[in-house]
Amino acid sequence: MARPIPSKVKAVLALIVLLMFMIPWAMDFRRADRNNDGTLDREEARLRPEVYKKFDVMDKNRDGRVHQTEIFVHKILDSQDVNDDAKLSRDEVKNRRLTKRFGEYDIDGDGFLDESELALALDH
Ligand SMILES: [Ca+2]
Numbered sequence: 001m002a003r004p005i006p007s008k009v010k011a012v013l014a015l016i017v018l019l020m021f022m023i024p025w026a027m028d029f030r031r032a033d034r035n036n037d038g039t040l041d042r043e044e045a046r047l048r049p050e051v052y053k054k055f056d057v058m059d060k061n062r063d064g065r066v067h068q069t070e071i072f073v074h075k076i077l078d079s080q081d082v083n084d085d086a087k088l089s090r091d092e093v094k095n096r097r098l099t100k101r102f103g104e105y106d107i108d109g110d111g112f113l114d115e116s117e118l119a120l121a122l123d124h
C-alpha cells in the first residue's frame with residue numbers, strides 16, 4: 001500500500017523541479033549574454049529565438065536591451081497568466097513561493113501581481 005508523501009518531501013521535490021527549470025535557463029541566458037552585462041541586446045538575443053521574437057514586447061523602456069528579470073517575468077506570465085491580462089491573480093499563480101507570499105508581493109494590494117511586482121518578487 002502506498003503511503004502518502006510527507007509535505008516536507010513534496011516541498012523539496014517542488015524546489016528541485018523549480019531549480020531544474022531555472023538553472024538551464026540561466027545558463028542559456030549567460031551564454032547569450034556575450035558582454036556579461038546582465039542584459040541581452042538585440043544582437044545577443046539572436047541566440048535566444050524565443051527572446052528575439054518578442055524583443056520589443058519585453059524591452060519595456062525601449063533602451064534596446066532586455067534584462068534577465070524581464071525575460072523571466074515574461075516567461076511566467078506566458079505560462080501562468082490564463083486570461084492574458086498581463087497580471088497574475090491568486091488563482092493563476094502556480095509558483096509556490098509566489099503563492100505563499102502573494103500578499104507581500106502585491107505591493108499596491110489590488111489582488112494581482114503585475115509585471116513590476118513580479119520583477120520585484122523575482123529579484124528577492
Ligand atoms: Ca549583454
Ligand SMILES: [Ca+2]
Binds near residue numbers: 082086
Ligand atoms: Ca491574469
Ligand SMILES: [Ca+2]
Binds near residue numbers: 110112
Ligand atoms: Ca498588484
